[in-house]
Amino acid sequence: MSVLTIRLPDDQHERLKALAAHRGLSLNKLFEEFTVKALAEFDIETRFRVRAAHGDADAGLALLDKLDRHFGSEVR
Numbered sequence: 001m002s003v004l005t006i007r008l009p010d011d012q013h014e015r016l017k018a019l020a021a022h023r024g025l026s027l028n029k030l031f032e033e034f035t036v037k038a039l040a041e042f043d044i045e046t047r048f049r050v051r052a053a054h055g056d057a058d059a060g061l062a063l064l065d066k067l068d069r070h071f072g073s074e075v076r
Contacts, residue, residue, distance in 0.1 A: 041071065047063055048064065051063065
């Protein structure tokens with residue numbers, strides 16, 4: 001497992017701690033959830049771009065539908 005140090009403005013740090021507490025999570029676990037979501041979005045976009053480059057419009061649209069079902073309006 002890796003250790004990551006990030007620098008944030010104090011107000012953002014306090015807000016993130018409050019968000020984690022509201023969700024009943026540690027700050028570390030909150031960031032783990034953020035990274036899982038970000039990487040899933042990245043993987044879906046990458047697969048879409050690969051399929052789009054091969055001209056498979058139906059497969060690309062199916063991935064967009066999957067993205068909408070999974071993330072809903074959060075992506076917009």
